[in-house]
Structures are given as structure tokens and as C-alpha cells.
Amino acid sequence: MDLVVFLGLCLSCLLLLSLWKRRSRKGKLPPGPTPLPIIGNILQLDVKNISKSLSKLSKLYGPVFTVYLGLKPTVVLHGYEAVKEALIDLGEEFSGRGSVPLLERSNKGYGLVFSSGKRWKEIRRFSLMTLRNFGMGKRSIEECVQQEAHCLVEELRKTNASPCDPIFILGCAPCNVICSIIFQNHFDYTDQNLLSLLKLMNENVNILNSPWVQVCNIFPVFMDYFPGIQNKYLKNSDNIKSYLLEKIKEHQESLDINNPRDFIDHFLIKVKQEKHNLHSEFTIENLLYTASDLFAAGIHTTATTLRYGLLLLIKHPEVTAKVQEEIDRVIGRHRSPCMQDRSHMPYMDAVVHEIQRYIDLVPTNLPHAVTRDVKFRNYLIPKGTTILTSLTSVLHDDKEFPNPGVFDPGHFLDESGNFKKSDYFMAFSAGKRMCVGEGLARMELFLFLTIILQKFTLKSVVEPKDINITPATSGLTSLPPSYQICFIPV
Ligand code: HEM
Numbered sequence: 001m002d003l004v005v006f007l008g009l010c011l012s013c014l015l016l017l018s019l020w021k022r023r024s025r026k027g028k029l030p031p032g033p034t035p036l037p038i039i040g041n042i043l044q045l046d047v048k049n050i051s052k053s054l055s056k057l058s059k060l061y062g063p064v065f066t067v068y069l070g071l072k073p074t075v076v077l078h079g080y081e082a083v084k085e086a087l088i089d090l091g092e093e094f095s096g097r098g099s100v101p102l103l104e105r106s107n108k109g110y111g112l113v114f115s116s117g118k119r120w121k122e123i124r125r126f127s128l129m130t131l132r133n134f135g136m137g138k139r140s141i142e143e144c145v146q147q148e149a150h151c152l153v154e155e156l157r158k159t160n161a162s163p164c165d166p167i168f169i170l171g172c173a174p175c176n177v178i179c180s181i182i183f184q185n186h187f188d189y190t191d192q193n194l195l196s197l198l199k200l201m202n203e204n205v206n207i208l209n210s211p212w213v214q215v216c217n218i219f220p221v222f223m224d225y226f227p228g229i230q231n232k233y234l235k236n237s238d239n240i241k242s243y244l245l246e247k248i249k250e251h252q253e254s255l256d257i258n259n260p261r262d263f264i265d266h267f268l269i270k271v272k273q274e275k276h277n278l279h280s281e282f283t284i285e286n287l288l289y290t291a292s293d294l295f296a297a298g299i300h301t302t303a304t305t306l307r308y309g310l311l312l313l314i315k316h317p318e319v320t321a322k323v324q325e326e327i328d329r330v331i332g333r334h335r336s337p338c339m340q341d342r343s344h345m346p347y348m349d350a351v352v353h354e355i356q357r358y359i360d361l362v363p364t365n366l367p368h369a370v371t372r373d374v375k376f377r378n379y380l381i382p383k384g385t386t387i388l389t390s391l392t393s394v395l396h397d398d399k400e401f402p403n404p405g406v407f408d409p410g411h412f413l414d415e416s417g418n419f420k421k422s423d424y425f426m427a428f429s430a431g432k433r434m435c436v437g438e439g440l441a442r443m444e445l446f447l448f449l450t451i452i453l454q455k456f457t458l459k460s461v462v463e464p465k466d467i468n469i470t471p472a473t474s475g476l477t478s479l480p481p482s483y484q485i486c487f488i489p490v
């Protein structure tokens, strides 16, 4: 008994001490649950559903609060107002990238997603421009996606209308799009290169979504005690990088500066132009990491949205019927869909937005960091503090989207059936760090889903009412449960 009392006293002293130190040092961080020494607020966080834990805490502490991930204070922004105020109104200050320890160990600050400062600015500007004007004179990004849409349809035909898990085929299409943008290669869906790239990436996505990584984000030392998973992740990303490095070397040998073929060529031209600048960010190393970032950010995201989207469409046959009626009316059965069609297809546009809103692919966004000491709503957030923005709280706001937990394209339609934009649509985040691939992703989602619904009738193997649409896991991204579907040619 005495020992227990003694230990209790010690613990309380430590607690008071840590609280006191926090108050005096950082004075004005937003309020939040009292952290325990060393472990911080881990007990208040469900590592299987961080976004849900943050929503609960916001009910107690308001839209701006601090949680301690281990020893590290992290400011959480919950709800449209706070997220918009930070990411848009104070865009520059909130444009830093917060740390994800596992990714830090593999990316080392190179490339685009995990860089900051001058490097991030220059590479981001270059990437946005190149993705926008890609193939000037030759093939546009749209043609690239359209071509892949036809391959996708051919692959789906080969399933002979029998039940299949679409995970593989729906992964190939976005992978091929990224490959053709980066190194102008398009793979057959049975190509060994494509299969092994997809396998490596899938394994890493699963690692990133595991509770293990959420724990490591809080206690980085954990990674060193259980190095197996970390090493697997690093080995996979090294394999992807060595494949890309091979492609870069081939490109260096065959580069024609007057005739850039793809992203790598455009980057190599910048490398040449800046070769006398010692501080240039256009180096082979940054090219390698940027290309691997586009792989990591651009494939799984689009593939998961397509796969979750089709699940929602078989769950809601009435929505699917309305989309197909619109496709028949605007495009017909034979012409290939193009981006111009979208402006005449408000219902389809609303369906794609609603899929993205409903599935809430990246619930707590990628972590940001403040680039200097920032005054925010009477609090003072010290330079370098990690910022988590709850995209769930914006996408599932119940005033903007009544019944946010229900899949309803009406969330993006006005009374006369016109498409209705919403500032709350932050599936791609907002502000200066907003997704670089937004334009490309929206093109893929529209063209792939439209052509699938134009060429096939979707059939579920179970009754719609028995289809489960709750996410299987939500770590860094939400994943749909696995399911079977039939693609019946029309
Ligand atoms: C449905 C598909 C997609 C969704 C939902 C999505 C969502 C996101 C989100 C939430 C972020 C974090 C933004 C932030 O930090 O505030 C992000 C960043 C990023 N995305 Fe996407 N994305 C998608 C597709 C793509 C594609 C196709 C590409 C490739 C071209 C891509 C490339 C990137 C890059 C490079 C970043 C990092 C930007 C930076 O740090 O400055 N994404 N995306």
C-alpha cells in the first residue's frame, strides 16, 4: 500500500512538473487534454481511428486544441472555419510539412511531398507546370487518360461478366497513367514490371495504414525496437527507386532537349539549364525522389477512390441508373467520353464529388507544420509545431452536407439539378500544399468511371442492402472492405 501511495505521489509530481514546464515554456499553445509524462495523450487516441478520436476531443476542447503525441505537442484544427483560416488565410505560415517518422527515414527531405522551404517551392512549381502543359504539341494528359480508359475497358471485358475483386485492374489503370507521364511507358496488364511495381506499392500502403505506423508516429523509438516492418518498407521503396533510377539513366542517354517526351525529360532539361548553379534544386537526386513521390501519391489514392466508388454505386443502384441515363443522353453508347462532356453532366460530376466526400480518403490530411511562430486565434504556435487538419470534419460537416453519413449526390446538386460547388469539398486539401495531382485525379475519376458505366452494367453478388460500405481500415488513408462485382457488357 505504502509503495502504491509513494508511486502515486511521484507520478503526480512528474505530471505537475511537466505541466508547469509546458505552461512556462510555450505559454500560449491551444488547450487540450492533460498529457501524461512521456506518453502524452496516447490514452485518448484510438490508433485504429485517429480521426474519430480527434472529433471526440474537439467536442471537449473546441475547434483548435493541442494533443501530445508522446512528447511532441501537435495542434489539431477541426471544422471548416479553423482549417480554412490556417490553410488558406495563413497559407504561407501553415505550408510546412509535418513529420511522419517512417517517411522521413525513406525520403530524407528530398523531392516534393516531404520537402520544405526553397526546395519544395521550386519543385512544386515545376511539377504543377509540367503536369499542366504535359506533352505540349504532342499528347495531352487527357489523351493519355483516354487511352488508358480503353485499356481498362478491354481488361474488364476479359472478366467475362463473372464475379471478381476489382482491386488489381483498378490499380493498373492509375499506375499506367503515372508511368506514361513520368517515363512514357505504358504496360500491358500482365507485364511483370507493372505487377512488381504494384505489389511493392500495395505492401507499403498496407504498412502505412497499419496501427503500427500510427504508434511509430507517436513514439519513433518504437521503429528501432521492431525494425522488421520498417526495413520492409525501406526495402520496398528502395526497389521502386532503383527501377526509376534505371529509367532516368536511359533518359539521360537518349535526351533530346528540343523534344521532351515526359516528366523525366522536362526535369533533365532543368538540370542542364541549372548545371552551373551550385544551389540548384534540379538535381538527379531530387528528380528521383520527386518521381517516386508522384508514384506514392498518385496511384493508390486514385485506385482506392475508383474501387470505393464502384462499391458505392452497386450499393445505390438508383444512383447508377441516373448516371447511366445521363451518359446515354449526353455521350451515347459509342463515342468515347472526354473532359468537355463533364460540363454537360452535372449528375455525374455530383456523383464523383460525393464519392470523394463520402469516403474521406485522407481523414486527417498529411501533417503540416508552421514555418514560423504564428499567432492563431490568440494562441501562439511555435515554429515547427506539427499541425493536423481534420478533413473529415470538413467533408462531413452536417450543416453544409445534411446527413453527412449518407451517400447522396444531392449534396452537390441544386433544386434544378445543376452542379453545386462547395467550399467544403476539401478531399484534395486546400491552400499552398493542396494536392498537386488534383487536375489529373479528377480527370481519371471522371473518364474512368464514365467509360465503365457506359460500357458495363454493374452487378453485385449480394443484395444491395447486404453490401457493407464501412471502411475496412483508416490509417493514413481509408480503405473500402474487399468485395466482388460483375462487369456485364451492355
Ligand atoms: C483521388 C485522388 C487523390 C486524392 C484524394 C489526393 C489527396 C491529397 C491530399 C489530401 C494531399 C495532402 C495535401 C496537404 O498536405 O495539405 C495530397 C498531396 C499530394 N498529392 Fe494528391 N491526391 C490524389 C491524387 C493524386 C495524384 C493523381 C497525384 C499525382 C500526380 C498526386 C500528387 C500529390 C502530391 C505530389 C502531393 C504533395 C503536395 C505537396 O506536399 O506540396 N495526388 N493529395
Ligand SMILES: *[C@@H]1O[C@H](CO)[C@@H](O)[C@H](O)[C@H]1NC(C)=O
Pocket (backbone or CB within 6 Å): 048, 049, 052, 470, 471, 472, 473, 474
Ligand atoms: C472511424 O470512426 C468513424 C466515426 O465514428 C466511422 O464512421 C468510421 O467507420 C470509423 N472507421 C473505421 C475504420 O472503423
